[in-house]
Amino acid sequence: MIDPRILRDDPDRVRAAQAKRGLSDEVVDRALSADAARRAAIGTFESRRAEQKQLGKQVAKAQGEEKADLLARTKALAAEVKQAEAAQAAAEEEWQAALMSLPNLAAPEAPEGGEDDFVVLEEIGTPRDFVAEGFEPRDHIELGRMLGAIDLERGAKVSGSRFYFLTGVGAQLELALVNLAMEQAREAGFTQVVAPSLVRPRAMEGTGFLGQAADDVYRIEGEDLYLVGTSEVPMAAYHSDEILDGASLPLRYAAFSPCFRKEAGSHGKDTKGIIRVHWFDKVEMFVYSTLEESYAEHQRLLGWEKEFLDKLELAYRVIDVATGDLGLSAIRKFDCEAWIPTQGRYRELTSTSNCTEFQSRRLDIRVRQDGEVKPAATLNGTLTAIPRTIVAILETHQQADGSVRVPKALQPYMGGREVLEPVAP
Incomplete structure (x- = not known):
């Protein structure tokens, strides 16, 4: 608050x-x-x-x-x-x-407006020109079928719409992405965490996810528990009711967890494929900082996100999200959006937010520094949200025969494999 x-x-x-x-x-x-x-x-x-x-x-x-x-x-x-x-x-x-019920006070620098009023800060890389290369790109659904990587039909049969199986090289891609993300985070000084996906109401409310985002949250009937939509939730509550030593800050965590979202209000949007799904895995960066240092830390989180996308050899842009599209907790948010060839548009892959003292006041997380005790600042940033990242990799690095080139940074985690070959016509 x-x-x-x-x-x-x-x-x-x-x-x-x-x-x-x-x-x-x-x-x-x-x-x-x-x-x-x-x-x-x-x-x-x-x-x-x-x-x-x-x-x-x-x-x-x-x-x-x-x-x-x-x-x-x-x-x-x-x-x-x-x-x-x-x-x-x-x-x-x-x-x-x-x-x-009051949201955080948006930063003066954040652009005003709704979902479409973002400001493009930079564009990195050049989208592939498939026309010049002489072939029509396949979408990730067809590529996933040809590679034996994504099984949407059985996902729907077993769990319903917006669910899927990752199989064969699809499952290998997920594990490779998680390992690459975790290694980068560890090398940057983050503590690696595997976080719970079920939390008590205070954790959900403390992070602001029972406010305007409540309709998108799964609640376990008969239990005082919620399924998280991001490991930001358990990581924000990790140090709840604690006083942190200012000398130990920043505390940086990289947390892996499954994430669950109802996708309320998205009826008719991205109903095919794995762009918008009810469950996915993610590696999330979470930081405890002082308020004064949080603004610079926000830029550092964005830098780590860009570093990861560069390793995947993707064309992407960075946007400054408009105030009407900020979450309840954030004063400012940067999204990295990768170019998706068959959609002819950029789609969000990562997001980083500075929540200043908003979550820490709700969760009673304080810092003792120079003889003074005051609220901590919290920040979060996606390192990799698996399904959308797989979509971007498959569509960006596909070849005319339906094979897909593996980005060099991922190859060590794919058994040295350089190309994913089709297993079906």
Whole structure:
């Protein structure tokens, strides 16, 4: 959540941030009203409690009729104290709910607008010209069938739409990508993690995924557990309720986990293939930092993402995501989008967000530095989301006969294989 002092001291800044995201500022007024009610309720409760304590001292000294009157007043006051305490608890709950519903304040540098209002920061590599090469590129669905790499039919038979099997060289590609990503992360000083995919509600709410993204989250019926859509969730909660030593920062983790998403609102989009699916595996970078250092760390995360895509020899671009397309927690987000030949467009492969103190305030993660304790900053960045990365590799590096060239960086993890050969016509 945002710093409550900003809301109290500069509510117009919060209103402007809401407008920049394309959201109503009604929640700002509601939060301010809830804060005023909360403070009034605290004052009433403390006043009644003080009176109750003072009355207790008087009762101890009083006698006769005076004592009887004081005892009667004590009984009535006890009911008032209980009522004031309940009112304070209700006011506190309403204040917290209003505060939690406010998204992080988008960075001034983030472009304003919706999904299509991003700013292209750079383009790396040149998309292949298949016309000049004399053949029509096949899509990843056909290539996956020819290579024996992707089985969509049995995925649908076993689990339903938007599920799949990776088989043969498809499974080998996944393991190769995970190993390459983990090796790069380890060499960059990240601690490797295999993270749980089931978390308690606090972890999900603490990272902001029970807000505007709640419709996309799977909940386990009968259990107080959620399936995560990214290992950002368990990694953000990893140090919840802890005070970190400032000298140990940044703490960098690279976490592998399965990810699950309902893909609510995506009906009719990417229904074929493995671009948009309900389950996929991912290696996610997660960092704990100080607020002051988080902006530079955000650029470093983007640099590691670009380094990984360069190893895969892909053409891609980097975009600065517009404020209306930011998640609840992020102040700024950069996406790396790879060129998908058969779609004739760039598609997101990786994303990195600076969430500043938003998640740490919700999860009570603090830093002790120079004698001061304050909230940590958290950042996340995708190193590889497997299915889309496989799509980009197959379509980018395909050859006229349906074979696919293996990027040099992946070859050591593919048994030295340089080319994936078709096994079906």
